[in-house]
Amino acid sequence: MSETGLPPALVIERVVLLGYMTSGKSTVGQALARRLEWGFLDFDVEIEQREGRTVKEIIATDGEDVFRRMEAALTDEAAARPGLVLAPGGGWILRPEQLDVLGATTLSAWLRVSVDETVRRLRADTIDRPFRGHPDPRAMIARMLAERDPLYRLADVSIPAEGRTPEAIAFELETIIRTRREVLIPFPLVDERAPHDPNEPRERRRSPSA
Ligand SMILES: Nc1ncnc2c1ncn2[C@@H]1O[C@H](COP(=O)(O)OP(=O)(O)OP(=O)(O)O)[C@@H](O)[C@H]1O
Ligand SMILES: O=C(O)C1=C[C@@H](O)[C@@H](O)[C@H](O)C1
Ligand SMILES: [Mg+2]
Numbered sequence: 001m002s003e004t005g006l007p008p009a010l011v012i013e014r015v016v017l018l019g020y021m022t023s024g025k026s027t028v029g030q031a032l033a034r035r036l037e038w039g040f041l042d043f044d045v046e047i048e049q050r051e052g053r054t055v056k057e058i059i060a061t062d063g064e065d066v067f068r069r070m071e072a073a074l075t076d077e078a079a080a081r082p083g084l085v086l087a088p089g090g091g092w093i094l095r096p097e098q099l100d101v102l103g104a105t106t107l108s109a110w111l112r113v114s115v116d117e118t119v120r121r122l123r124a125d126t127i128d129r130p131f132r133g134h135p136d137p138r139a140m141i142a143r144m145l146a147e148r149d150p151l152y153r154l155a156d157v158s159i160p161a162e163g164r165t166p167e168a169i170a171f172e173l174e175t176i177i178r179t180r181r182e183v184l185i186p187f188p189l190v191d192e193r194a195p196h197d198p199n200e201p202r203e204r205r206r207s208p209s210a
Contacts, residue, residue: 012107012177013082016099018155019111020145021090022121024166028111029087031170036177039081043074043088055089068095075101093151107180109173110155115141117162 015032017025026042033040044055047070051058058067071088075098078086082105092098099108113121119137134140157176161169 011105012180014078014084014086014102014106015173015177016086016088016102016106016108017111018088018093018108018152019090019161020113020118020141020148020152022118022125023090023111023113024161024169025087025090025111027166028161028169028173029085031166032173033085035170035174036083036085038083038085040085041074041078041087043071043086043092046074047071064091071095072098072101079103079106090148093148093154096151096154099154107157107177108155109176110152110158111161111169112152112158113162115145 015029015038017029017032019025026044029042030040032038047058047067048054051070053061055067058070068091071092072095075088075092078084079101086102086106099106102108115138118141122137122141159169159172
């Protein structure tokens, strides 16, 4: 307890951006890190640098599970570093226990983008993503989102991430983080939140069907 008798403030030390491929995690994450003067860790980029091969090659050669284990190892490292914006790949949330590895001082933010906009971005983007060139991208996205949506909803905050610039989204996140660092008790600041009680322990939130 603090001197006021209130619980001590939960200082945000890290941000992890969640969202489907092309939701803007890397772009927004870079802008947010610059604004906060924090470090920035782009999981795909970091893994590719360490491995000396692309994510697509890693998955094609060693399988997706090996890549997911690389993501998990990087998550363990990140959990020991304060002042960090994390932009993992869109499938990082398939291991939702990684949110607990990062801990309560990590704000998780879901960048929400519609399927239509996702299809547009996937077509326009030049990065050679493993799922690029799929004959029916809409069906692929719908199938993956059916599995991932309940997991993205575990995020502390849900941020609309289309129809506005990455800089505007980064500014909204910066405001949330700076405000929360100054108050004694964390409280919801955005209207559009993932539909769960943010004060509920993550473990309970994690089983929407239970
Ligand atoms: N708010 C936005 N408005 C329009 N385009 C955007 C926005 N945010 C990102 N983009 C564009 O979408 C594409 C994908 O962005 P980015 O690489 O940041 O996504 P990502 O979430 O990191 O994807 P991945 O999960 O594959 O790593 C880029 O071409 C980027 O310029
Ligand atoms: O959504 C996904 O499963 C992925 C997204 C990319 O960023 C990469 O991390 C990888 O291609 C897997
Ligand atoms: Mg990215």
